[in-house]
Amino acid sequence: MAIDIGKLGEVGGPTQDEVDEFAQSLIDILEAGGQIASVADVWTGASDTKFVTPKVFKDSLVYQTVNPTALNHNLFINGKATITANTTFSTIANVQEGRSGVIELTIGGAGNWTLTFPSFFDFTEPPVPSTTTGKVDYLYYNVKPGGTGVDCSYKTDDSINQLVMATAADIWAGTSATKTVTPQAIQDSLVYQTVVPTALNHNTFINGKATISANTTFSTIANAKEGRSGVIELTIGGAGNWTLTFPAFFDFGDAAPIPSTVTGKVDYLYYNIKPGATSADCSYKTDL
Numbered sequence: 277m278a279i280d281i282g283k284l285g286e287v288g289g290p291t292q293d294e295v296d297e298f299a300q301s302l303i304d305i306l307e308a309g310g311q312i313a314s315v316a317d318v319w320t321g322a323s324d325t326k327f328v329t330p331k332v333f334k335d336s337l338v339y340q341t342v343n344p345t346a347l348n349h350n351l352f353i354n355g356k357a358t359i360t361a362n363t364t365f366s367t368i369a370n371v372q373e374g375r376s377g378v379i380e381l382t383i384g385g386a387g388n389w390t391l392t393f394p395s396f397f398d399f400t401e402p403p404v405p406s407t408t409t410g411k412v413d414y415l416y417y418n419v420k421p422g423g424t425g426v427d428c429s430y431k432t433d434d435s436i437n438q439l440v441m442a443t444a445a446d447i448w449a450g451t452s453a454t455k456t457v458t459p460q461a462i463q464d465s466l467v468y469q470t471v472v473p474t475a476l477n478h479n480t481f482i483n484g485k486a487t488i489s490a491n492t493t494f495s496t497i498a499n500a501k502e503g504r505s506g507v508i509e510l511t512i513g514g515a516g517n518w519t520l521t522f523p524a525f526f527d528f529g530d531a532a533p534i535p536s537t538v539t540g541k542v543d544y545l546y547y548n549i550k551p552g553a554t555s556a557d558c559s560y561k562t563d564l
Contacts, residue, residue, distance in 0.1 A: 320350045321372050339380060353377040359405070360385035367396040371423040379415040383408060383433075396425045401440045401454050403430030449479045450501050468509060478549075482506040488535070489514035496525035500553040508545040512536050512563075526558045533560030 313326035318336035342348075342355035348369040354377045383389065387409040393399070397417070406413050411433035417426040442455035447465035471477075471484035477498040483506045512518065516539040522528070526547070536543050541563040547556040 316350075319352060320370070342379065344379075344381075349375065354379070356380040356382070358382045358384040359389050359391070362390040362392075364392040365394065365397065367394055368419075368426065371419050371426070373419050373421060373423040376416075376418040378417070381405070381413045381415060383411045383413070385409065387411075393428075397428045398425050399428050399430065403428075404432055404440055405430075406433045408433075445479075448481060449499075471508065473508075473510075478504065483508070485509040485511070487511045487513040488518050488520070491519040491521075493521040494523065494526065496523050497547075497549070497556065500549050500556070502549050502551060502553040505546075505548040507547070510535070510543045510545060512539055512541045512543070514539065516541075522558075525555050527555050528558050528560065531559070533558075534562055535560075536563045 311326050313323060313328045313332055315332055315336045317323050317326055318328060318332060337353055339354045339356040340352040342352055342357050344357050344359070344363050344365045346369075347355070347366050349372045350370045353375060357379065359381055381391075383406050388407040389405065391403060391405050393403070398420075403413075403415070413433050414431040416429045416431070418428075419426050440455045442452060442457045442461050444461055444464040444467070446452050446455055447457065447461060466482055468483045468485040469481040471481050471486050473486050473488070473492050473494045475498075476484070476495050478501050479499045482504060486508065488510050510520075512535070517537040518535065520533060520535050522533070527550075533545070543563050544561040546559045546561070548558075549556050
């Protein structure tokens, strides 16, 4: 409880009873051997006899120089460090449940360092540190119930790195709800990928390519993505004149595919995944 004795008797100020109660509480603490807590007492959180002044509380929040490889909650609430090499963070020793704080990370040396965090640090997405020397990133944390880990977020000083960029593989998988798609990633995702017709998987391609060098039975498309359209380029190899067999997943309507028979010819299988992703509308272009 905070008491402003200077406002005693004023409207909104403390009553005499409140002042007397506060004074008696201080007397009780002192008679019990209590003392004013230090900043270190606040960090350790171990004393139940000392009392904290506003000055001590403010000082406990001042950024302390910490070693990311040997973090200890008995030494800081808010920390700061300069990163001059690839760094693997430690867990936080003597972690204090419910404590929230921030660690300021200045990028030093040549920059472009890798930061590795144990599972103790729980990020929604892996942090992407700034790459440029002199940039200042911030690691925000809150200690979870039981002190078994910390919920974290990472603020990158490099504006481009504040967003986690999706790769072509992220687009193929289509599972991330937090990464950002760039035009370059979209273009990369459309590049023809070598596929195995007998083991097609939508997590690895949108547009595919394969060489047919034997009679081939196509698989369905594993992890098919509803609404996805693409093409599979089929080059006739070997002796040619191969038979292609498709499961019911591939719906060609009344126009059954007739592959080219001559070696070196290039056919195209166009597809669009139907609602529910249980099959694909298809057409087949033969290089006659």
